[in-house]
Amino acid sequence: MTAVTWLDEREDEAKALDEGDASGSARGSFLLPRDDTASGYDTLAYLAGNSLGPQPRGVAEDVRRELEDWATRVVEGHWSARRPWGDYHVALRAPMAHVVGALDDEVVVMNSLTVNLHLLLASFYRPTTDRFRIVIEDAAFPSDSYAVRSHAAFRGFDPDDAVVRLRPRAGERTLRTEDVLAHLAAGHERTALLMLGGINYLTGQLMDIPGITAAARDLGITVGWDLAHAAGNVELALHDWAPDFAAWCTYKYLNAGPGSTAAAFVHERHLADESLHRLSGWWGTDPAVRFEMLAELTPIASADAWAASNPPILAMTPLVSSLAIFEEVGMRAIRSRSERLTAYLEQLLAGGSGEPAMDVVTPSDPAARGCQLSVSVSGELAEIARSLRGDHGVVCDVRPPDVVRLAPAPLFCTFYDCWRAARALRAAAS
Numbered sequence: 001m002t003a004v005t006w007l008d009e010r011e012d013e014a015k016a017l018d019e020g021d022a023s024g025s026a027r028g029s030f031l032l033p034r035d036d037t038a039s040g041y042d043t044l045a046y047l048a049g050n051s052l053g054p055q056p057r058g059v060a061e062d063v064r065r066e067l068e069d070w071a072t073r074v075v076e077g078h079w080s081a082r083r084p085w086g087d088y089h090v091a092l093r094a095p096m097a098h099v100v101g102a103l104d105d106e107v108v109v110m111n112s113l114t115v116n117l118h119l120l121l122a123s124f125y126r127p128t129t130d131r132f133r134i135v136i137e138d139a140a141f142p143s144d145s146y147a148v149r150s151h152a153a154f155r156g157f158d159p160d161d162a163v164v165r166l167r168p169r170a171g172e173r174t175l176r177t178e179d180v181l182a183h184l185a186a187g188h189e190r191t192a193l194l195m196l197g198g199i200n201y202l203t204g205q206l207m208d209i210p211g212i213t214a215a216a217r218d219l220g221i222t223v224g225w226d227l228a229h230a231a232g233n234v235e236l237a238l239h240d241w242a243p244d245f246a247a248w249c250t251y252k253y254l255n256a257g258p259g260s261t262a263a264a265f266v267h268e269r270h271l272a273d274e275s276l277h278r279l280s281g282w283w284g285t286d287p288a289v290r291f292e293m294l295a296e297l298t299p300i301a302s303a304d305a306w307a308a309s310n311p312p313i314l315a316m317t318p319l320v321s322s323l324a325i326f327e328e329v330g331m332r333a334i335r336s337r338s339e340r341l342t343a344y345l346e347q348l349l350a351g352g353s354g355e356p357a358m359d360v361v362t363p364s365d366p367a368a369r370g371c372q373l374s375v376s377v378s379g380e381l382a383e384i385a386r387s388l389r390g391d392h393g394v395v396c397d398v399r400p401p402d403v404v405r406l407a408p409a410p411l412f413c414t415f416y417d418c419w420r421a422a423r424a425l426r427a428a429a430s
């Protein structure tokens with residue numbers, strides 16, 4: 001197989017790149033699974049951090065401490081635990097705000113991603129009989145599509161009429177900003193809300209979040225972003241870009257574990273707006289009066305106002321260690337390493353020595369993507385996935401109809417992992 005021969009010659013180069021460049025990496029802070037295949041590597045090449053990040057080393061001890069505090073302090077742990085449970089989410093607010101470039105008060109850690117979208121849509125989807133449309137991307141993550149369709153139906157609209165899906169041009173796989181803007185300009189009188197993925201889960205395309213947000217707001221359209229694939233992956237400046245709201249999960253690039261607690265952003269301009277309706281609960285009231293057991297909520301001018309329930313401690317604990325890594329390394333260094341790793345992977349997928357390039361769907365402009373490269377393949381997806389994992393110890397994933405997603409997340413992936421993934425994909429898909 002010539003493909004593998006050509007790449008084999010670059011193995012030493014990949015190793016040398018790692019020796020010369022560990023900046024932006026925190027690989028030692030994660031537990032990475034051992035390679036259990038016959039391929040002979042130490043660890044699996046884990047390029048599925050866009051789906052579920054690996055476990056930060058500090059998590060087990062942090063969870064153990066919570067279990068111990070629960071066992072020994074019981075109800076008193078709400079105020080006397082080493083990290084008091086009552087305002088556990090408050091301690092996570094600042095590091096989470098740093099990840100997305102928000103003010104502390106604009107961010108709250110709570111619930112799961114889709115639930116947060118529902119809470120935010122309840123407040124920010126304010127349709128009128130004339131202006132009721134919700135614009136999403138056609139390749140929206142299914143949960144987002146289901147969520148907005150259900151809100152349209154809830155307000156008495158036909159989802160097929162109310163939800164408009166943006167499609168790429170014929171023969172193209174990603175959206176052009178100019179087409180998004182033209183669509184908004186043409187339909188704005190009917191459009192109440194725009195809700196897009198900051199980075200599309202399937203194509204890996206990073207949207208022009210500031211440009212699209214500003215244009216939509218100028219047209220009087222409310223703007224929300226799903227940042228599931230953007231938070232912890234690319235640098236964001238949510239406060240300055242000023243969308244109305246955003247939400248993201250924490251088990252992908254934020255490495256906080258399966259089903260870990262998600263987060264939401266509400267721009268500062270809305271925090272003291274008493275005309276906004278919310279689906280409220282007691283953790284959204286002013287903590288100073290929370291235990292006075294009043295019949296009416298006392299408004300609080302922060303994103304905490306959207307928190308309904310008391311925090312799920314065991315689902316939040318992994319965030320302590322995971323966000324500490326982000327605080328330590330910083331999004332600038334993480335993104336910078338990410339650009340180097342992804343460019344290297346792209347170069348290896350581009351072929352050489354007469355070898356054809358693989359069909360990368362993700363934009364080649366580094367400013368229009370995060371770490372993920374989505375590769376369109378013609379073979380049988382399930383068999384390709386099996387071979388990557390079983391024969392080569394490369395963990396990534398496939399999404400129908402034809403996409404293999406490779407995400408060299410910079411905190412724990414190496415240039416060598418990129419080389420392994422490129423080599424395995426060439427072998428499995430050619």
Ligand SMILES: *Cc1c(COP(=O)(O)O)cnc(C)c1O
Binds near residue numbers: 113
């Ligand atoms: C991962 C992901 C979800 C998952 O939703 P959960 O509520 O966390 O299960 C939703 N939307 C997008 C865009 C995603 O990437």
